[in-house]
Amino acid sequence: MKKTFRLEGLDCANCAAKIEAAVGKIEGVKEATVNFMTTKMIIEAEDEKMPEIIAEAEKIVKKIEPDTVMKKA
Amino acid sequence: MKRKIYRITTGAIVYIIAILIKTDIEWLHFLLYLIALLTVGGDVILNAIKNIFKGKVFDENFLMSIATIGAFFVGDYPEGVAVMLFYQIGELFQSYAVNKSRKSIASLMDIRPDYANVKKADELVRMDPDEVQIGDIIVIKAGEKVPLDGKVIEGSSMLDTSALTGESVPRGAETGDEILSGCININGLLTVEVTKEYGESTVSKILDLVENASNKKSNSEQFITKFARYYTPIVVIVAVLLAIIPPLFIKDASFSDWIYRALSFLVVSCPCALVISIPLSFFGGIGGASRKGILVKGSNYLEALAKAEIIVFDKTGTLTKGVFNVQEIHPIELTGEELLEIAAYTESYSNHPISISLQQAYGKEIDNTRITEVEEISGHGVVAAIDGKKAAAGNAKLMKKLGIPYYEGELIGTAVHVAVDGKYAGYILISDEVKPDSLQAIKTLKRSHIKKTVMLTGDNRAVAEKTANILGIDKVYSELLPGDKVDKLEELFQEKTENGKLVFVGDGMNDAPVLARADIGIAMGGLGSDAAIEAADIVIMTDEPSKIVTAIKISKKTLRIAQENMVFAIGVKILVLLLSAIGIATMWAAVFADVGVTIIAIINSFRALNVKNTQ
Numbered sequence: 001m002k003k004t005f006r007l008e009g010l011d012c013a014n015c016a017a018k019i020e021a022a023v024g025k026i027e028g029v030k031e032a033t034v035n036f037m038t039t040k041m042i043i044e045a046e047d048e049k050m051p052e053i054i055a056e057a058e059k060i061v062k063k064i065e066p067d068t069v070m071k072k073a
Numbered sequence: 074m075k076r077k078i079y080r081i082t083t084g085a086i087v088y089i090i091a092i093l094i095k096t097d098i099e100w101l102h103f104l105l106y107l108i109a110l111l112t113v114g115g116d117v118i119l120n121a122i123k124n125i126f127k128g129k130v131f132d133e134n135f136l137m138s139i140a141t142i143g144a145f146f147v148g149d150y151p152e153g154v155a156v157m158l159f160y161q162i163g164e165l166f167q168s169y170a171v172n173k174s175r176k177s178i179a180s181l182m183d184i185r186p187d188y189a190n191v192k193k194a195d196e197l198v199r200m201d202p203d204e205v206q207i208g209d210i211i212v213i214k215a216g217e218k219v220p221l222d223g224k225v226i227e228g229s230s231m232l233d234t235s236a237l238t239g240e241s242v243p244r245g246a247e248t249g250d251e252i253l254s255g256c257i258n259i260n261g262l263l264t265v266e267v268t269k270e271y272g273e274s275t276v277s278k279i280l281d282l283v284e285n286a287s288n289k290k291s292n293s294e295q296f297i298t299k300f301a302r303y304y305t306p307i308v309v310i311v312a313v314l315l316a317i318i319p320p321l322f323i324k325d326a327s328f329s330d331w332i333y334r335a336l337s338f339l340v341v342s343c344p345c346a347l348v349i350s351i352p353l354s355f356f357g358g359i360g361g362a363s364r365k366g367i368l369v370k371g372s373n374y375l376e377a378l379a380k381a382e383i384i385v386f387d388k389t390g391t392l393t394k395g396v397f398n399v400q401e402i403h404p405i406e407l408t409g410e411e412l413l414e415i416a417a418y419t420e421s422y423s424n425h426p427i428s429i430s431l432q433q434a435y436g437k438e439i440d441n442t443r444i445t446e447v448e449e450i451s452g453h454g455v456v457a458a459i460d461g462k463k464a465a466a467g468n469a470k471l472m473k474k475l476g477i478p479y480y481e482g483e484l485i486g487t488a489v490h491v492a493v494d495g496k497y498a499g500y501i502l503i504s505d506e507v508k509p510d511s512l513q514a515i516k517t518l519k520r521s522h523i524k525k526t527v528m529l530t531g532d533n534r535a536v537a538e539k540t541a542n543i544l545g546i547d548k549v550y551s552e553l554l555p556g557d558k559v560d561k562l563e564e565l566f567q568e569k570t571e572n573g574k575l576v577f578v579g580d581g582m583n584d585a586p587v588l589a590r591a592d593i594g595i596a597m598g599g600l601g602s603d604a605a606i607e608a609a610d611i612v613i614m615t616d617e618p619s620k621i622v623t624a625i626k627i628s629k630k631t632l633r634i635a636q637e638n639m640v641f642a643i644g645v646k647i648l649v650l651l652l653s654a655i656g657i658a659t660m661w662a663a664v665f666a667d668v669g670v671t672i673i674a675i676i677n678s679f680r681a682l683n684v685k686n687t688q
């Protein structure tokens with residue numbers, strides 16, 4: 001399943017690339033894309049692991065960009 | 074944002090005071106500069122410390138903090154503050170520029186309807202388009218956006234489709250017509266029955282497509298992200314080595330001098346200028362294209378299009394209109410006008426496409442009282458009495474059947490033979506018509522270094538070759554079955570160079586396999602056709618082949634801007650690194666190489682948004 005999130009306050013393109021790479025490495029994630037221009041993140045992952053993946057992704061976003069908030073789109 | 078500006082201004086004033094005050098008291102100077110530094114960049118230093126505890130070293134905050142603190146350490150207070158000051162101003166500019174470009178792109182795609190006027194009992198209720206259901210009746214007033222796809226059940230109006238197609242000529246809509254969301258109702262009042270939910274509506278599909286287009290990253294984007302991953306650590310390591318090694322091995326080399334050089338390295342090591350400018354250019358290009366009615370489904374396709382080498386066209390509906398029209402009139406004894414009149418009258422009772430095209434060419438009202446004794450001979454044509462004279466109009470088989478000798482040479486298109494009173498009167502040639510901009514499109518493509526243009530068609534050879542000749546197409550394959558088209562494409566793949574791209578242009582109706590097999594599949598006339606939007610990589614909303622030229626131009630321009638940014642950013646950074654290493658560049662130059670370059674690159678990528686007309 002695919003889930004879309006908004007990354008509010010995403011200001012740095014390099015951080016977007018870092019978040020994309022880190023979220024893509026979470027176990028169970030098939031594909032993660034962060035679009036710097038639309039500030040959207042799309043995570044494609046297995047259904048049953050989704051809640052944990054989202055929690056993990058939130059941590060990653062906080063760590064890489066403390067000012068950015070991950071919100072459901 | 075405002076608070077940050079105040080803070081930076083205050084800090085800058087303290088900084089200027091510190092420079093102006095002439096005093097021999099070293100600590101007073103130090104104190105003033107320190108206050109300036111903390112006012113300007115306190116948040117940066119604080120973030121850096123916080124991040125270190127989170128295990129995140131080497132981010133911008135850290136690099137800038139180290140650079141300024143280091144400058145203080147070696148006694149260069151003014152430069153330490155200057156670095157922080159310019160970094161902060163640069164960051165402000167950068168976030169302003171990014172916001173601005175996000176907004177200008179969003180306004181390009183400002184076709185999202187805000188509300189729908191739904192008819193409930195006797196009143197109109199404003200609803201979110203998302204909540205409207207199929208079968209609901211909505212009312213669209215003049216000046217409003219059509220919120221959902223639907224069918225007009227009352228009223229007539231002109232619709233502005235420019236947001237969807239880039240076309241400035243409005244379209245008419247009347248009772249019974251299907252209308253698409255995203256258009257703007259110009260004058261009349263329309264009552265519409267909703268036929269699609271918002272999520273399935275044209276407007277939401279187009280928005281989705283354009284917004285997600287930049288998810289599919291181009292090669293240059295991937296390259297730059299990878300480059301950035303190695304660039305920062307390498308520069309930081311070199312900086313450390315630079316601070317330690319030369320002072321140890323070179324005589325007379327002072328630590329403070331080399332530390333200063335190393336600090337400049339740290340300032341330059343941030344990869345943001347590189348990483349930001351490429352996606353921004355592509356996003357601008359995709360946005361600019363969509364304003365012209367060209368939907369690109371991914372940055373990668375926009376990038377690939379610039380390398381187009383062979384362009385393969387489908388004929389009917391792509392280069393030609395796909396509608397039949399009278400092309401030539403060859404009368405014997407009669408005038409052309411008379412021949413057409415007889416043919417039009419004879420066939421006037423038939424609703425065959427050929428007959429319709431005859432009526433259109435004739436262009437006058439048919440006076441039914443002049444026609445008597447109409448007899449349609451299926452598969453042959455029509456025999457009727459016009460003004461009492463016996464007339465026959467139909468194909469060669471009809472002439473044979475009636476035993477009338479007729480012109481038997483090879484004809485390109487469909488011939489309607491006409492006989493009056495049992496005597497051959499001539500023939501009218503009807504065929505599909507080439508689109509008005511096809512010729513210009515092919516010509517321009519050739520001038521813009523497309524190596525080969527090819528046409529594939531299921532039509533017969535004579536028709537195909539004539540069309541190709543008119544348009545100046547290099548190679549024609551005719552009488553193909555749908556499956557043959559893929560085989561021909563495979564053959565053509567052999568002819569292109571390794572990096573060149575093969576483009577297929579079709580109308581998206583029945584060439585899905587070919588669209589998929591080509592490097593880039595372009596579907597024309599995508600407005601309202603879900604199949605075309607599904608199957609293609611690039612969708613041209615109108616049915617003008619000249620838009621292919623526009624698309625290639627946008628692609629090339631975008632790519633050039635992205636490359637300019639890449640070369641400029643990497644070039645300036647490396648130059649400043651070299652100059653810093655040998656001690657020529659100051660920390661000021663380093664700050665420019667970081668934020669200055671970023672801002673210039675962002676401004677440059679704005680250009681991708683502006684698309685000029687090709688005509």
